[in-house]
Amino acid sequence: MSALEAKIGQVKALLAAAVQDFSPVTFAxxxxxxxxxxxxxxxxxxxxxxxxxxxxxxxxQETYDLMQAVRARYGMPLKVxxxxxxxxxxxxxxxxxxxxxxxxxxxxxxCHMRKVEPLKRALTGxxxxxxxxxxxxxxTRGSLELSAFDAEQGLQKFxxxxxxxxxEVWEYIRLHDVPYNKxxxxxxxxxxxxxxxxxxxxxxxxxxxxWWWEEAGQKECGxxxxxxxxx
Numbered sequence: 001m002s003a004l005e006a007k008i009g010q011v012k013a014l015l016a017a018a019v020q021d022f023s024p025v026t027f028a029x030x031x032x033x034x035x036x037x038x039x040x041x042x043x044x045x046x047x048x049x050x051x052x053x054x055x056x057x058x059x060x061q062e063t064y065d066l067m068q069a070v071r072a073r074y075g076m077p078l079k080v081x082x083x084x085x086x087x088x089x090x091x092x093x094x095x096x097x098x099x100x101x102x103x104x105x106x107x108x109x110x111c112h113m114r115k116v117e118p119l120k121r122a123l124t125g126x127x128x129x130x131x132x133x134x135x136x137x138x139x140t141r142g143s144l145e146l147s148a149f150d151a152e153q154g155l156q157k158f159x160x161x162x163x164x165x166x167x168e169v170w171e172y173i174r175l176h177d178v179p180y181n182k183x184x185x186x187x188x189x190x191x192x193x194x195x196x197x198x199x200x201x202x203x204x205x206x207x208x209x210x211w212w213w214e215e216a217g218q219k220e221c222g223x224x225x226x227x228x229x230x231x
Contacts, residue, residue, distance in 0.1 A: 004168055004175075008041070011160040014146060015046045015130070022128035022156050026050040028119070029078065031066050032191055033169050033180055034132030034161050040178045041160075042130075043074040049130065052079040052122045056114035057088065058193040062183045069179040081118040088113060098195060104214055107196075114193070120153070128156035134169075135162050137190070137207060166206060 001009075018025050027042055029035045029051050042049050053067065070078055091099070091113055100107040123129055135144055150157040161169070166189070173180055183191050187199040189206040198209045205216070 004171055007164060007168065008172070011038075011041055012045050014158060014160045015042065015049065018128050018130065018147075018156070018158050019046055019048060023048075024050065024126050025128045025130060025158075026052060026123065026126045027130040028122070029053045029070075030132065031063055031070070031181060032132060033166075033173060033184060033189075034134060034164070036066075036070075036178050036180050037161060037164075037169055037172050038130065038132050039070060039074065039076075040172075040176055043076055047076060050079070050126075051076055052081060054115055054118050054122070055080045055082050056193050057083060058114070058195055060181075060183060060191065060194040060197070062181050063191065066179060066181050073179055079122070081122045083114045083118055087117070100196065101213065107211060107214070123153055123155065126155055128158060129153070130158045130160065132161055133159045134164055134166075136165065 025048075027035075027038060027049050029039060031053060039051065042051065067078060067080070070076075091110060095102065095106050095109075100110040129150070133144060144159050144162055146160070146162050147156065147158050149155075172178065181188070181191055183197075183199075187201070188197060188209060189200060190210050191197055192210055196211050198212055200206070200209045207216075
């Protein structure tokens with residue numbers, strides 16, 4: 001058995017345990033490369049795990065194209081949550097349409113209304129959620145666990161690809177012909193909102209293109225900063 005096959009088996013087992021012990025479970029699908037691996041694995045093995053995505057209103061066209069490709073390929077419903085219109089209008093009136101460039105405070109406020117608040121709605125009524133986060137994606141993710149209680153959200157959180165490498169993610173995608181965001185082919189390893197994402201150069205950190213004008217230690221949107229208790 002190859003190293004990748006072993007890791008695939010571990011993911012399958014973790015997803016099955018999540019459904020058995022914490023149903024209903026939902027998958028927060030950001031449509032990045034890691035999440036497309038999980039999309040494929042969930043569709044093949046645990047279709048009873050619900051799947052949702054957050055449409056911030058500022059996503060690249062390539063991300064919308066992938067949303068449609070997921071629908072066509074897997075036939076699984078991908079529920080999409082949007083920010084509250086009044087919150088967006090208030091923010092833009094106060095800060096301008098691109099006010100997130102002006103300060104870290106403004107940027108985090110934008111992330112909160114476009115991502116954090118819709119996430120809370122998406123997780124309502126669930127007992128666990130699944131993400132595609134990997135330990136080596138960023139310095140802020142070094143303390144993550146495969147399974148931990150998310151005190152911020154009040155439910156169990158699973159990170160099945162935690163110990164996967166970027167190379168293993170792409171090996172799986174190519175092996176199973178998994179659809180992916182075409183911006184990856186243009187040196188966008190990590191993709192968020194269009195105004196806050198750029199391509200990276202060889203040798204740069206894979207998240208260097210996210211909020212590139214900020215210090216590395218600040219580069220989270222608030223979705224994954226809750227205190228975790230290992231379980």
